[in-house]
Amino acid sequence: MKMLNRAIAGAALLALAACAPSTAPSASGGDDKSGTLRVWLFDEPNRAPKEKVVGEAIKEFTAANPGVTVEVSYIPTTPARHEKFKGAFNDPASAPDVAEYGNTDLAEYAAAGGFADLNEDLRAWPEGRDIGTDLLRSATVDGKVYGLPWYIGIRALYYRTDVFGELKLKPPTSLKELTSTARTIREKRPDLYGVAVGGEYTFGALPFVWSFGGDLEKLDGAGSREGVKAYTDLLADDNCPPQACAGLTGGRTVELFAGGKAAMGILGNFNRSAVDAGPAAGKYAVVPLPGAEPGSIAPAFAGGNNLGVMKSSRHRSLAVKFLELLGGKTYQTKMYEAMGNLPTLTSAREELAAKEAFLKPFLDTVAAGTRFVPVDPAWVKIDNQKVIPTMLQKVATKQATVEQATTEAAAAVKAAFGGS
Amino acid sequence: MTTLTTAPAGPSTRAGTPPRRRGGPRPWLYLLPSAAVLVPLLGYPVYMLGLLSVFDYRQAQVSGGEPTRFIGLANYAALAGDGRFWSVLGQTVAFAAALVVATLAVGAALAVVLTRAARVPRLLLSLAAMAAWAAPAVTGSTVWMFLFDADLGLVNQVLGLDGFNWFYDKWVAFGIVGATVVWHSFPFVMVTLYAGIQAIPASVLEAAALDGASAWHAFWRVMVPMLRPLITIVVIQSIIWDFKIFTQVYVMTSGGGIAGQNTVLNVYAYQTAFGSSEYGLGSAIGVVMTLILLAVTLLYLRALYRGGEKL
Numbered sequence: 001m002k003m004l005n006r007a008i009a010g011a012a013l014l015a016l017a018a019c020a021p022s023t024a025p026s027a028s029g030g031d032d033k034s035g036t037l038r039v040w041l042f043d044e045p046n047r048a049p050k051e052k053v054v055g056e057a058i059k060e061f062t063a064a065n066p067g068v069t070v071e072v073s074y075i076p077t078t079p080a081r082h083e084k085f086k087g088a089f090n091d092p093a094s095a096p097d098v099a100e101y102g103n104t105d106l107a108e109y110a111a112a113g114g115f116a117d118l119n120e121d122l123r124a125w126p127e128g129r130d131i132g133t134d135l136l137r138s139a140t141v142d143g144k145v146y147g148l149p150w151y152i153g154i155r156a157l158y159y160r161t162d163v164f165g166e167l168k169l170k171p172p173t174s175l176k177e178l179t180s181t182a183r184t185i186r187e188k189r190p191d192l193y194g195v196a197v198g199g200e201y202t203f204g205a206l207p208f209v210w211s212f213g214g215d216l217e218k219l220d221g222a223g224s225r226e227g228v229k230a231y232t233d234l235l236a237d238d239n240c241p242p243q244a245c246a247g248l249t250g251g252r253t254v255e256l257f258a259g260g261k262a263a264m265g266i267l268g269n270f271n272r273s274a275v276d277a278g279p280a281a282g283k284y285a286v287v288p289l290p291g292a293e294p295g296s297i298a299p300a301f302a303g304g305n306n307l308g309v310m311k312s313s314r315h316r317s318l319a320v321k322f323l324e325l326l327g328g329k330t331y332q333t334k335m336y337e338a339m340g341n342l343p344t345l346t347s348a349r350e351e352l353a354a355k356e357a358f359l360k361p362f363l364d365t366v367a368a369g370t371r372f373v374p375v376d377p378a379w380v381k382i383d384n385q386k387v388i389p390t391m392l393q394k395v396a397t398k399q400a401t402v403e404q405a406t407t408e409a410a411a412a413v414k415a416a417f418g419g420s
Numbered sequence: 421m422t423t424l425t426t427a428p429a430g431p432s433t434r435a436g437t438p439p440r441r442r443g444g445p446r447p448w449l450y451l452l453p454s455a456a457v458l459v460p461l462l463g464y465p466v467y468m469l470g471l472l473s474v475f476d477y478r479q480a481q482v483s484g485g486e487p488t489r490f491i492g493l494a495n496y497a498a499l500a501g502d503g504r505f506w507s508v509l510g511q512t513v514a515f516a517a518a519l520v521v522a523t524l525a526v527g528a529a530l531a532v533v534l535t536r537a538a539r540v541p542r543l544l545l546s547l548a549a550m551a552a553w554a555a556p557a558v559t560g561s562t563v564w565m566f567l568f569d570a571d572l573g574l575v576n577q578v579l580g581l582d583g584f585n586w587f588y589d590k591w592v593a594f595g596i597v598g599a600t601v602v603w604h605s606f607p608f609v610m611v612t613l614y615a616g617i618q619a620i621p622a623s624v625l626e627a628a629a630l631d632g633a634s635a636w637h638a639f640w641r642v643m644v645p646m647l648r649p650l651i652t653i654v655v656i657q658s659i660i661w662d663f664k665i666f667t668q669v670y671v672m673t674s675g676g677g678i679a680g681q682n683t684v685l686n687v688y689a690y691q692t693a694f695g696s697s698e699y700g701l702g703s704a705i706g707v708v709m710t711l712i713l714l715a716v717t718l719l720y721l722r723a724l725y726r727g728g729e730k731l
Contacts, residue, residue, distance in 0.1 A: 086482070086697075090482065108697065111478075112482070199678065199679075200674070242588070243584075243588050244570060244583060244585055246588065246678050247585065247587060247588065247677075247678050249674070377478075377696075377697075380695075380696055381692075381696040381698075384691050384692070384695035384696045385691055385692055385696070386675065386691070389679075390679045390680050393678045394679045397588075397678060399679055
């Protein structure tokens with residue numbers, strides 16, 4: 001990994017002139033109406049169905065636009081994607097025209113000046129008005145829309161119907177009830193964790209913070225502290241012992257639930273196939289993650305992927321056209337059928353909700369309002385410095401009180417925003 | 421060959437000194453081939469590292485079209501004022517020191533074992549060591565991590581400690597990571613010292629034995645002094661490697677352990693600087709690391725000279 005540091009520093013060095021650090025020319029593209037349109041999409045563990053849907057879209061697109069070919073590359077979602085994108089920004093000749101990117105990476109890419117502002121284009125596009133403002137915000141930096149939200153993933157509370165039936169429990173309707181239910185399960189079935197939580201599961205913990213009225217930007221506020229306390233109370237011997245759970249990432253909590261070791265888990269709609277492949281298959285149901293108030297729903301994190309047009313693209317209007325085709329209602333629905341990706345267009349989601357009972361808790365969660373991490377390069381820093389996991393782990397391992405840990409985290413967040 | 425113009429030292433060395441002594445151009449001529457390789461490959465990056473560390477240089481400056489700004493020593497000031505940097509630095513120095521001692525102890529002990537073992541055990545030990553040496557750091561770390569996995573790890577299954585998390589306690593976690601690092605780096609020490617021991621004339625050891633020296637005494641009083649130049653090299657190498665350790669910590673403790681308790685300097689640099697595209701700040705950390713390593717190495721060499729030993 002030392003090599004990686006070197007590689008990054010090396011890449012930075014290569015971008016320099018001989019004697020002082022300089023900047024790459026910020027290239028502006030063109031608007032050719034023919035040629036090859038290059039598209040980057042993310043690789044998937046099971047890519048075939050995605051490739052098939054994209055293939056159909058390309059067929060439709062090239063039929064409507066003679067003289068145009070579309071070339072798709074599938075890029076890995078590993079952290080190396082950052083380098084790949086940075087490389088594309090620095091060297092327009094090797095950049096795509098249209099690219100899929102994770103919405104949490106947006107701020108970094110916007111600061112790098114890599115993507116084009118699509119505000120006008122999306123406004124002029126009838127289907128574009130169908131995207132909720134919450135979601136559009138996850139593609140917006142400083143009033144500029146750097147992409148079309150393509151699909152989202154929403155987390156909700158999965159629970160084991162067999163365990164709940166055996167212990168005569170009901171799905172919790174508030175976070176307080178969630179805690180007491182989890183403790184009851186752990187007490188009566190010591191072989192199970194009540195609810196699988198992890199010290200590194202940022203997007204599992206944030207709904208707790210948001211639900212109590214807290215926020216990332218004021219972690220030392222009263223609401224945030226209540227949320228952090230509610231979450232870290234679950235990282236205890238009477239639910240999920242810190243020895244086992246303090247180091248868990250979100251992915252590991254999914255494994256725990258799917259592996260039948262936990263009675264509840266905060267999982268996404270995209271985790272369904274993993275659960276169906278394990279011993280918990282057929283013995284679970286999903287409800288929205290309850291909020292602080294009884295009967296309310298905790299605000300969920302709207303993670304997902306956007307489609308953007310590169311600023312350096314030489315086929316701007318073609319690129320926008322392709323993006324609107326792939327991100328339009330027809331193909332969003334097809335992508336759900338192929339990959340389980342939740343559409344961002346409200347009408348497409350409503351149609352699906354009528355057909356698919358499984359989606360109801362997730363769509364109810366979306367309807368109750370979603371939240372997003374700050375669209376600011378500071379978030380990348382906060383994430384890289386593990387501010388939230390460190391805060392949760394310090395409390396869970398009793399290295400600090402909730403007060404101390406949140407104060408420290410708030411200072412780190414402030415420093416991240418101040419320095420960028 | 422731009423190096424030609426910079427290579428000769430100032431006029432003072434030329435004027436008035438006899439050509440055969442230190443001043444003449446010939447030593448510089450001999451240096452040329454290695455300088456031609458080292459200056460572009462090492463000098464330039466180090467120069468750029470130093471240069472970047474005094475600029476406000478982030479991704480926005482690299483590709484976002486924002487102007488770079490000279491900020492003097494502000495990056496260094498930010499580091500000096502960062503309490504976490506100091507605690508991580510202290511932790512790194514202590515961990516590296518322990519690793520150097522452990523690597524040398526294991527490597528030297530096994531080198532002696534190699535000289536005394538019969539052919540087949542010697543072959544097996546060499547093979548095992550070569551395999552450890554050849555294993556890429558990421559692969560080796562991952563395998564060790566699997567061995568110590570809380571639920572499925574071999575160690576827990578053999579010891580019957582189902583569910584025990586080896587990476588929960590700070591010191592236990594450091595112990596396991598340290599063992600992995602030693603496992604990766606002892607073969608170099610072992611092979612180097614083994615070669616050195618083989619080169620010691622048998623008559624010397626025989627004479628020591630005749631004079632009544634035990635194996636322990638023969639090792640400390642005869643082998644170690646004769647191996648001193650090799651040991652010096654091995655120690656310096658180990659200091660540099662262990663101070664810069666990254667992969668094992670990053671992979672095994674998923675980037676610094678619970679609440680960052682196992683962070684070392686390189687991981688810290690990666691997370692605060694490079695992961696966040698703060699190239700200027702990252703360069704400053706790089707410069708500090710380079711200076712520390714230079715200082716440690718120089719102090720060590722100086723201490724050896726003081727001890728009256730020629731290298």
